[in-house]
Amino acid sequence: MNTKKAIILLSGGLDSATSLAIAKDLGYECYALSFDYGQRHDIELEAAREIAKCAEVKKHIVIKIDLTLWGGSALTSSEFDVPNAGESETDIPITYVPARNTIFLSFAVAWAETLKIKDIFIGVNSVDYSGYPDCRPQFINAFEKVATLGTKASDEGWKFKIHAPLQNLNKADIITTGIELGVDYSITHSCYNPNDKGLACGKCDSCELRKQGFKSAQVADPTIYI
């Protein structure tokens, strides 16, 4: 029997940790992919490494790319401050990193094609999320077509499948699902603006969604906030 294999985009956050757990539960041998893209704090990547280790992924690659070259986001440029939850001045908040998921998925497709893997998991969500355009199902569906058309897949008669298992879940459901699958959320990191010690600020959009999620799920939040 062939082993089912999948590439998992793993940021180190609550969502991608759950996405990885779901892929494992579905029987996939998991190849995790993370990015050192110039984000504000290494804590996110430390979390990704710990999650990958706990999930016993087959391989975990951290790719270095420099998105601070052009900035354009509070996460990749010191020009902007991370706003508190509810205080964003635009529909798409300044924490949005231009085309980040397009870039992440394109690397995932490259690795997947090399390993002849057709399944890619991404932890995007369009219920309790920050309103980023690259988290919406229309984008994911369009990218799936790009992946197939821009690789050997179309010539060899197979298609890429981009799995977004959290797409329609609220944060509480995501947490409940993860708990059932044994995810240790204490090692995940969601905060956009951690302090020097890596502690979550408790005020940004991502911290707020996380806190509310644990509350609604009636699960104790293991996060240490400043």
Place this chain on the structure above:
Amino acid sequence: MNTKKAIILLSGGLDSATSLAIAKDLGYECYALSFDYGQRHDIELEAAREIAKCAEVKKHIVIKIDLTLWGGSALTSSEFDVPNAGESETDIPITYVPARNTIFLSFAVAWAETLKIKDIFIGVNSVDYSGYPDCRPQFINAFEKVATLGTKASDEGWKFKIHAPLQNLNKADIITTGIELGVDYSITHSCYNPNDKGLACGKCDSCELRKQGFKSAQVADPTIYI
């Protein structure tokens, strides 16, 4: 009057140099983007720098990404040799780099979005080309949709345009166009397998297409082959 701006993917080869010249001729202020992705020889990037300089682009960024992490191509892994023209054992030759143009375009979109630029030029061609899946119009069209859906463009009511001005030209027509626009092809580099001094092998698919192109265009080939 607003200046028209465009991002130009610039590999250092004949095609992308012509694509840049066409964009300039159309009146775009050009922002060139190249990739240090672990390719066999730096000569390609030296060519890109020289072309960008001669074309007086507004800015030229070279991004470092490591596609040798997974290889899968003769251009990113020493595991494979570059075949001579006509000797490829597969429909899609081993010089194809998995999802390369998907990755390149995704960075172009990120930079474009940051600068509020909607036009991106890529020198793909589907007449005299090596048969790579990520050079076909279906792929380019699909990526255009991804670019718009995965960024602020869709929320702000505008669309990305991926220009592929060489798509339906043969190599001779590309060269004739470039000559008319003043491209100095002596500073471009096409070879997949240059020697230590950066001289073109004269035998690979890319060299063969280039040589035939100059011949058909009845233009002297300025390339020094080994």
